[in-house]
Amino acid sequence: MYTYQGKTALVTGASSGIGKAMAYALATRGMNLILVARSEKTLNEIALQLAQRHNVRTEVIAADLIQSEAVAAVQKSVQERELVVDLLVNDAGFGSYGHFETLDPQRDHDEVMLNAAVVVDMSHAFLPAMVARGEGAIINISSTGAFQPGPYMAVYGASKAFVLSFSVALWAEYRTRGIRVVAVCPGPVDTQFFNAAGPGSQHMAAGGKKVAPEGVVAKGLSALERGQSHVVPGGLNIISSTILPIPSCHPERQRRISLPITTDPSLRGGVTFCDGSNGQGLFFTIEPCLSVDLTGLTHQRSYLLRVQDGVFQP
Numbered sequence: 001m002y003t004y005q006g007k008t009a010l011v012t013g014a015s016s017g018i019g020k021a022m023a024y025a026l027a028t029r030g031m032n033l034i035l036v037a038r039s040e041k042t043l044n045e046i047a048l049q050l051a052q053r054h055n056v057r058t059e060v061i062a063a064d065l066i067q068s069e070a071v072a073a074v075q076k077s078v079q080e081r082e083l084v085v086d087l088l089v090n091d092a093g094f095g096s097y098g099h100f101e102t103l104d105p106q107r108d109h110d111e112v113m114l115n116a117a118v119v120v121d122m123s124h125a126f127l128p129a130m131v132a133r134g135e136g137a138i139i140n141i142s143s144t145g146a147f148q149p150g151p152y153m154a155v156y157g158a159s160k161a162f163v164l165s166f167s168v169a170l171w172a173e174y175r176t177r178g179i180r181v182v183a184v185c186p187g188p189v190d191t192q193f194f195n196a197a198g199p200g201s202q203h204m205a206a207g208g209k210k211v212a213p214e215g216v217v218a219k220g221l222s223a224l225e226r227g228q229s230h231v232v233p234g235g236l237n238i239i240s241s242t243i244l245p246i247p248s249c250h251p252e253r254q255r256r257i258s259l260p261i262t263t264d265p266s267l268r269g270g271v272t273f274c275d276g277s278n279g280q281g282l283f284f285t286i287e288p289c290l291s292v293d294l295t296g297l298t299h300q301r302s303y304l305l306r307v308q309d310g311v312f313q314p
């Protein structure tokens, strides 16, 4: 279990998408909130609404976290307001889609800073006090992109692999010291992300439907409550994060995987994923091939997944 009521969460990226949904979900559970992003006006509107609806304390710290000294300024502002951060949510992030040589080097640099370095800096800023109190929690928003090198979004995937690795290592390091750390690894989510990533990025989600941010947040909070190190919301995303670690570099591959028997029934009969390239896709066929229950503890069904390169037909 994890107690939310009366505690304070700091959420980066709270002005939009998953971060905004996280702020709403935490306020519903009785948490006070510190909302961080660049869009001050939007944050103020969200803060007012949450305070009125849920009778929680809400604070806004407008910051461009890519700027040097921004994290230090956020930390100082938290201290000046005499707030204690019980739960840190590192959500702010963005991606860039396209051939690597066409992407703006400064934007790629900023992407690494925001998606990876800021996560480390924010953890340095707020984790030591959690350790001193013997309790605290961090939720880092990673991605299914963490599990596989992602052509046309190479920097993004690498930055999210960093977040996943960093989070799981901290989870192991602090699990016996009262601190929970969980990486949430969503697939495509219906947010402003794809607009920010640029034209063509919609192909990244073409094979799978985008899910609502609220569902991703619910899975993330459930993982936090259970003390998990990471969570991949959604059955199809579990598959893509299982099979695609040998991705888009091999012409044909197949792998036997096991999934909980309760996994999304829409998996049966086959699905098609797109690997993000323009028109080029990966075709996955998924065939139930064996039922196993060896341990008696878990019910698993084994699937054979065949993957072939091909042309994606939206």
Ligand SMILES: NC(=O)c1ccc[n+]([C@@H]2O[C@H](COP(=O)([O-])OP(=O)(O)OC[C@H]3O[C@@H](n4cnc5c(N)ncnc54)[C@H](OP(=O)(O)O)[C@@H]3O)[C@@H](O)[C@H]2O)c1
Residues within 6 Å of the ligand: 012, 013, 014, 015, 016, 017, 018, 019, 036, 037, 038, 039, 040, 063, 064, 065, 066, 091, 092, 093, 094, 095, 114, 141, 142, 143, 144, 185, 186, 187, 188, 189, 190, 191, 192, 193, 194, 196
């Ligand atoms: N959507 C997806 O399909 C998906 C899938 C997996 C993982 N994710 C991850 O989920 C996280 C949230 O993304 P989203 O999908 O919710 O996209 P989004 O709607 O575009 O939200 C991004 C958030 O990050 C904030 N942000 C961006 N640059 C910032 C900066 N320099 N300083 C401070 N805040 C900044 C934005 O606020 P301002 O513009 O107001 O600063 C916004 O609140 C990201 O880490 C993303 O990589 C998204």
